[in-house]
Amino acid sequence: xxxxxxxxxxxxxxxxxxxxxxxxxxxxxxxxxxxxxxxxxxxxxxxxxxxxxxxxxxxxxxxxxxxxxxxxxxxxxxxxxxxxxxxxxxxxxxxxxxxxxxxxxxxxxxxxxxxxxxxxxxxxxxxxxxxxxxxxxxxxxxxxxxxxxxxxxxxx
Numbered sequence: 274x275x276x277x278x279x280x281x282x283x284x285x286x287x288x289x290x291x292x293x294x295x296x297x298x299x300x301x302x303x304x305x306x307x308x309x310x311x312x313x314x315x316x317x318x319x320x321x322x323x324x325x326x327x328x329x330x331x332x333x334x335x336x337x338x339x340x341x342x343x344x345x346x347x348x349x350x351x352x353x354x355x356x357x358x359x360x361x362x363x364x365x366x367x368x369x370x371x372x373x374x375x376x377x378x379x380x381x382x383x384x385x386x387x388x389x390x391x392x393x394x395x396x397x398x399x400x401x402x403x404x405x406x407x408x409x410x411x412x413x414x415x416x417x418x419x420x421x422x423x424x425x426x427x428x429x
Contacts (some may be wrong), residue, residue, distance in 0.1 A: 283341035304418035307347035
């Protein structure tokens with residue numbers, strides 16, 4: 274099973290949308306492997322977003338991400354990265370399709386509710402930034418046989 278990092282950003286926390294967003298992922302069949310409420314220290318935000326350093330929005334992004342608590346999730350499942358990103362929708366809420374998280378709850382081009390890893394390499398890096406290895410839990414939900422067709426031994 275693949276893991277991905279999801280951050281419910283300050284606007285999601287402040288608007289009380291964390292439970293709703295988390296329940297969407299769980300109802301889809303992704304499982305929580307790690308979760309915590311935290312305030313991101315500036316140095317961690319700089320490291321996490323270092324690929325954006327020098328871009329016009331970088332300083333504002335750092336200020337936003339450190340302005341309020343966030344909920345950090347490690348989600349697991351077959352194709353978890355692609356599934357989570359489809360569920361999130363387009364980056365800007367004003368352009369995101371209805372039915373996606375950003376499409377249903379976002380209108381801003383600055384406050385976009387959620388971050389999700391965009392590749393297995395990014396997920397490994399980002400999970401390592403936000404979780405210690407002993408904070409991630411390997412477990413099998415009782416409903417997994419109803420989420421995946423396991424008749425061939427692997428999730429379909």
